[in-house]
Amino acid sequence: MSKYYLFQDAKQCIGCRTCEIQCKTNKKLPTGPRPCQIIQVGPQLIGGLPRTSYIFMPCFHCETPWCVAACPTGAMQKRSKDGIVFIDPDLCVGCKTCVSACPWGAPQWNPETGKVVKCDYCMDRIDEGLQPACVTTCTSGCLKFGKVEDMTQIRRERHAQLVAALENSVS
Known part of the structure; x- marks a missing residue:
């Protein structure tokens, strides 16, 4: 298993594709290959309103x-x-x-x-103590990168916040 994990908080992603552009720029890639990709889901009706979400797909x-x-x-x-x-x-x-x-x-x-x-987490940057290029330019701050245990904690905290918000909206 990789020592690192790239976490996307899909609720914060606005689908701007800045991560894709920065990845391609960093790797000096032409039109075509996209080592990390934003996949659009929707629009679909949620609570009677059209909603679209975006899923970040790097190498796993x-x-x-x-x-x-x-x-x-x-x-x-x-x-x-x-x-x-x-x-x-x-x-x-x-x-x-x-x-x-x-x-x-x-x-x-x-x-x-x-x-x-392919996505290699910008391992040249990692080796210099830097973050992957996609994370550094994420305009909404939805991408987080770090050691697996740290990212697991971020995911837990995010889930707890969502559960708390749901409980507050019901009561």
């Missing part, structure tokens, strides 16, 4: 990543020190086997290089 850095197992050249790797799944571009031959293997669509084809790219 799986415990046993199918993309790593599928890669015939060893380009797709998992760092032992922190569990980050990444691509060594020097070893990638562009066969797209990892793209087919991932059920989440995390590996993306880069037509400019003829190789695959």
Whole structure:
């Protein structure tokens, strides 16, 4: 399991896609590949009003990543020190086997290089003690990044706030 977790508070996300743009800028990617994606859900009627929500979809850095197992050249790797799944571009031959293997669509084809790219939590930035690029530019502050135990606490606190708000609105 990855030592890190990228948490999205979907209630705060406004769907601006600034995270996607910053990711592409940081990775110098052309039109096409989107290592992190905002997926729009809705609009749907909630309480008689149309509502849309947005779900942030980066790589999940799986415990046993199918993309790593599928890669015939060893380009797709998992760092032992922190569990980050990444691509060594020097070893990638562009066969797209990892793209087919991932059920989440995390590996993306880069037509400019003829190789695959994916979210690696901006591991170059992590190694310098910085946050991933997507987190640093999130306009609504809905993206949080850190160690799994810290993010679990944030999720618990968020859930407790939602339950408390629901109870207050009922009484």
